[in-house]
Amino acid sequence: MRYEDAAWREKQRIRLDVNNVFGTHGLTPAELEAEAPRAAAAIAAVQERRADLGWPLLPDQDVTPFEQFAAAHRDRIDTFVVLGIGGSALGNIAVQTAINGPFYNLLPREQRGWPRLLVLDNSDPELNAGALRMLDLRRTMFNVISKSGTTAETMASFLYFRQALVEAVGEDRLGDHIVLTTDPNSGFLRQIGQREGWTMFDLPPKVGGRFSVLTSVGLLSAAMTGVNIRELLAGAAYGRELAANPDPLRNPAALGALINYLCFRKGKPIVVMMPYANRLRDVADWFAQLWAESLGKAVDRQGKPARVGQTPVKALGATDQHSQVQLYMEGPYDKLINFIAVEQYAETAPIPTAYADLEGVSYLGGHTMAELIQAEQQATAIALSEAGQPNITHIFPEINAFTLGQFFMLMEMQTAIAGELYDINAFDQPGVEAGKINTYALLGRRGFEERRAAIAARAQALDSRWVV
Amino acid sequence: MRYEDAAWREKQRIRLDVNNVFGTHGLTPAELEAEAPRAAAAIAAVQERRADLGWPLLPDQDVTPFEQFAAAHRDRIDTFVVLGIGGSALGNIAVQTAINGPFYNLLPREQRGWPRLLVLDNSDPELNAGALRMLDLRRTMFNVISKSGTTAETMASFLYFRQALVEAVGEDRLGDHIVLTTDPNSGFLRQIGQREGWTMFDLPPKVGGRFSVLTSVGLLSAAMTGVNIRELLAGAAYGRELAANPDPLRNPAALGALINYLCFRKGKPIVVMMPYANRLRDVADWFAQLWAESLGKAVDRQGKPARVGQTPVKALGATDQHSQVQLYMEGPYDKLINFIAVEQYAETAPIPTAYADLEGVSYLGGHTMAELIQAEQQATAIALSEAGQPNITHIFPEINAFTLGQFFMLMEMQTAIAGELYDINAFDQPGVEAGKINTYALLGRRGFEERRAAIAARAQALDSRWVV
The missing domain is CATH 3.40.50.10490 (Glucose-6-phosphate isomerase like protein; domain 1)
Structure with missing residues (x-):
């Protein structure tokens, strides 16, 4: 090498x-x-x-499992879809464009040699529905990435495509089309994967999302598109x-x-x-x-x-x-x-x-x-x-x-x-909590009734004069 | 309607x-x-x-020529390529994504109904070479957009694809694959179009690039991809x-x-x-x-x-x-x-x-x-x-x-x-001149010898200690 x-x-x-x-x-x-x-x-x-910190040690990991997974599934898959957002998407996209270039997905399969990559990193309904219309689900694999399994955008996309897969390939074949990347010990996605018996890749617990491009988050989709991850x-x-x-x-x-x-x-x-x-x-x-x-x-x-x-x-x-x-x-x-x-x-x-x-x-x-x-x-x-x-x-x-x-x-x-x-903590993100709580409240999630009432009161107080 | x-x-x-x-x-x-x-x-x-200002009057224009051009060429063309940059690209891309969605180019032709759209808005060699490798030039049309015909990135791409077209379809068929959008009276691109006898669309002289999305700049590619420009x-x-x-x-x-x-x-x-x-x-x-x-x-x-x-x-x-x-x-x-x-x-x-x-x-x-x-x-x-x-x-x-x-x-x-x-002039861009002159100097364009020498002297004075 x-x-x-x-x-x-x-x-x-x-x-x-x-x-x-x-x-x-x-x-x-x-x-x-x-x-x-x-x-x-x-x-x-x-x-x-x-x-x-964990992420400084990532260069030393064994990448054989990713290579083996990619080799095993490469030929049966036309499109590898990442369902993830933020740190579970930006690194994947960056690797893809940098190594395979901006036209990779437009090339014919024989020129690519590897599956196309789609990263669906939004709860935009048209993005998800548009992708669904375009995909041949029998030749598609979804990589659902969330450490906790509570990321609303990712889980919504997961439920959406899971149901479509049930219709396209049948419930007993889901494991051929879904692979999870999640916390090795806890979280909803881990529970789901265990219950369903799906393949799972571990996300090192210490490594935060934005430092995770060199974990299973970034490496699996990279391997599936022919990137030399070593x-x-x-x-x-x-x-x-x-x-x-x-x-x-x-x-x-x-x-x-x-x-x-x-x-x-x-x-x-x-x-x-x-x-x-x-x-x-x-x-x-x-x-x-x-x-x-x-x-x-x-x-x-x-x-x-x-x-x-x-x-x-x-x-x-x-x-x-x-x-x-x-x-x-x-x-x-x-x-x-x-x-x-x-x-x-x-x-x-x-x-x-x-x-x-x-x-x-x-x-x-x-x-x-x-x-x-x-x-x-x-x-x-x-x-x-x-x-x-x-x-x-x-x-x-x-x-x-x-x-x-x-x-x-x-x-x-x-x-x-x-x-x-x-002299700040570069590894947390406390500021995003308030928005998440508001979202739960607006969607009527249990336990957020008080916040929901506060938001409604706030909406009442807005002045229609300032909507032009 | x-x-x-x-x-x-x-x-x-x-x-x-x-x-x-x-x-x-x-x-x-x-x-x-x-x-x-x-x-x-x-x-x-x-x-x-x-x-x-000109651009406030653009909603009143007659768009029949764009529609007629699109109808005439739609079936013989698989990919419509815009060669333009800045104001000759950003509006085209914005219209395309907003109306046709992010997956348009990936859809099969029969689902799209209209040609794919590529906007090549950079002098990146890999971008241009990558596009060339992917395109079937016999089924491609290039829309070269530059008011003056001096935009270096656009003209470089034009020369690059022009030569490829000469090889693919022959010099006498270039007019079937190139359409120009430029100043109605002056500039290098106008001169070239006249000499070659190619189809040209006029760019209203008063309208600056960043206000030009609703001129021929944006409307031609929009019409070619089925957008309702009316x-x-x-x-x-x-x-x-x-x-x-x-x-x-x-x-x-x-x-x-x-x-x-x-x-x-x-x-x-x-x-x-x-x-x-x-x-x-x-x-x-x-x-x-x-x-x-x-x-x-x-x-x-x-x-x-x-x-x-x-x-x-x-x-x-x-x-x-x-x-x-x-x-x-x-x-x-x-x-x-x-x-x-x-x-x-x-x-x-x-x-x-x-x-x-x-x-x-x-x-x-x-x-x-x-x-x-x-x-x-x-x-x-x-x-x-x-x-x-x-x-x-x-x-x-x-x-x-x-x-x-x-x-x-x-x-x-x-x-x-x-x-x-x-209280500023919102319609000029004097700040970009210095960079253009430096580029000319670095490329050895005639008339910029003095600036070239100044840049060389500047390079001499740099301290290698500050390259780490």
């Missing part, structure tokens, strides 16, 4: 270029150096908690090494955490993640959950008011140069822009020469699209830097399973280190 | 509920009332400029009426503009657009360009420093409740959240009852997914409001061409009115 070769691994190292963070509205090297001791302590704190984990192990460097100014995860933290403290509440590759578009979406849910917190670890959290913005280069870059250039100095640059695309796509007399077109001929998009990334980074808008660039040597796994781990480590700098 | 019935139109009116904008960290009714005279003046100013424009005409109401507190476009403006002035630089429907996901992306590029400006109309512009964030409900809502609840009070609620989905998707003894699952049975997602939207709005995070809700009676066209026009009017409130 190529990832067993140290020289190859070193060639696939993701680098972080922060030169453009320095300037009038950005940071100074002195500021970074002044905070370096705190960042060093944060690295040490995260390293110490590795076993406790290389993915090898990349994650390599990223873990980089993120363990005790010198925060030589450690990309720590340096990224420190820069984001200082930018937030200096009045920049927005962080843009802008990869220059369609294949990495959904990685930005995965990052947005990781960063927002981990660091958006009302109180610090002592329970004192904090109200911190950068708002992540997903963008795509070069596309969003024609949408968002006007704002990034001329708008408030309230952002840190994270680019992802790619040094070598899998294809170059040469631009042929034509219309040689039309200079506004002909200058493109002879170049490749790879050169064009790389020039655009550099051009935009320079323009922003010269406009006083700080930015940093994550440089991917290539997009492959190794660099993807590496980036996952680097960003997870960056998030944990940033949590230390903010 | 149903949209000719006034009662039906009234039933399809999009409402804006702003009750949840009031509260500790939001606005007060008094603040809105105090600024109402300025907002009224802004409405009047936009109304006065209707002809000058109903789309009827909806836009209806939205134009609503936005002409001189009372800003009864005019949803003006009220939306005023609330966003005041929130920005009160320290909320972020605006979230969060539809609760997968079909409206790409409408949020369309809005993000409109809002960011129009209002992100360094100077006001007198040339004085302004540095304004909210950063739009695209989210999707209920999905992003499991990704972003933790931050919206507990993070800084720096956001205004815009929900889009849907009163009636095209399908309800009933949730069957099963596992009656497992209360954490069984409470869902008997409800529909439509009820679930609607409860989630309300639950989240209430939770945010109670947490002091202001939010407003655009209420779509249904998702159809009429409400979509209506929303496009309402948001365009809201943007123009907000431009008046900020």
Whole structure:
């Protein structure tokens, strides 16, 4: 395997270029150096908690069960459907797009070699009904992912497709079309799986949803679509090494955490993640959950008011140069822009020469699209830097399973280190409870009658004048 | 046609509920009332400029040419490919997803009835090469969209696919596979079309890219995929009426503009657009360009420093409740959240009852997914409001061409009115020039030698210590 070769691994190292963070509205090297001791302590704190956190150990797991499952079911299945939401969907989608590209599902089966992947991550009725109309259920497998089995969106989709399967294949064949990913010991989904005798994959109890892409959550659908999950984990192990460097100014995860933290403290509440590759578009979406849910917190670890959290913005280069870059250039100095640059695309796509007399077109001929998009990334980074808008660039040597796994781990480590700098708990999400309780109340779930009455009273008090 | 019935139109009116904008960290009714005279003046100013702006007149155009073109080519074409970027892509994608749904391209031809739609809006080499590998060029038509014919990404893709077409169908048959949308009088693309004798659709010169969804830019691909473009424009005409109401507190476009403006002035630089429907996901992306590029400006109309512009964030409900809502609840009070609620989905998707003894699952049975997602939207709005995070809700009676066209026009009017409130030019984008010039320089285009040298000197000065 190529990832067993140290020289190859070193060639696939993701680098972080922060030169453009320095300037009038950005940071100074002195500021970074002044905070370096705190960042060093944060690295040490995260390293110490590795076993406790769980996700840092995921690169060491045995992935044979996923590979065996995929090999066993590959030929009988045309579409593998993930029913999951948030951390049980974003990583799956990110892996899929990054490794198999945006057209995978549109390719004919013989070109794909593996089943299509659909991730149904919403309780939108039209999404679920539309998928049902399209699917041949006899050739479909559903992977239901929920740690607790109480995730309303996922369980609603599960009940919906379960009933359709009963009609299409019969109740006694459900086990051929449903596989569960859930807590190994407790929860409703575990109970259901035991009762039905379905195949189940364990979700490590310590690992929270947004850190779970390298668990059974992400690995099963990756294996089912032909992704090299061993290389993915090898990349994650390599990223873990980089993120363990005790010198925060030589450690990309720590340096990224420190820069984001200082930018937030200096009045920049927005962080843009802008990869220059369609294949990495959904990685930005995965990052947005990781960063927002981990660091958006009302109180610090002592329970004192904090109200911190950068708002992540997903963008795509070069596309969003024609949408968002006007704002990034001329708008408030309230952002840190994270680019992802790619040094070598899998294809170059040469631009042929034509219309040689039309200079506004002909200058493109002879170049490749790879050169064009790389020039655009550099051009935009320079323009922003010269406009006083700080930015940093994550440089991917290539997009492959190794660099993807590496980036996952680097960003997870960056998030944990940033949590230390903010002194908040980066691993809970207490803020989503209120909305869940309101939903239960509105749906008439038992035990939520009081809240239901409060919501009704609230609705009474609304002023129709303010509905226009 | 149903949209000719006034009662039906009234039933399809999009409402804006702003009750949840009031509260500790939001606005007060008094603040809105105090600024109402300025907002009224802004409405009047936009109304006065209707002809000058161009896009307010688009609902009145004759769409017969688009329908005729679509009818003529529908059967010989399997895939209609848009080559455009920014304003020449985002509206096309938004219409497609909203009307035809997220699975349209995956359906068999006989179910679709119309060609697939691909929008290639990037100079990513893998995106373009991947599409080329997948397409049967003999059954493909390319719609090249660029006002000037100098858009580098679009022209590169055009040259790339033009050459492939020469090889696949021959140079003398290119006209059967290429249709241009460009300026009626000038520009490289117009010159090319004239030279080649290809079909061309005119882009109204006054209408800027981000306001062009209802021009030939958006209408041709919509017609080619079976969208009812007459109903789309009827909806836009209806939205134009609503936005002409001189009372800003009864005019949803003006009220939306005023609330966003005041929130920005009160320290909320972020605006979230969060539809609760997968079909409206790409409408949020369309809005993000409109809002960011129009209002992100360094100077006001007198040339004085302004540095304004909210950063739009695209989210999707209920999905992003499991990704972003933790931050919206507990993070800084720096956001205004815009929900889009849907009163009636095209399908309800009933949730069957099963596992009656497992209360954490069984409470869902008997409800529909439509009820679930609607409860989630309300639950989240209430939770945010109670947490002091202001939010407003655009209420779509249904998702159809009429409400979509209506929303496009309402948001365009809201943007123009907000431009008046900020006293900035909402219709230019001077900030993107610097990046374009850098790209030309990096690609070695003639006339940019000096800039190229400056960039090279800059690269020399970078410190490798800050690449980690």
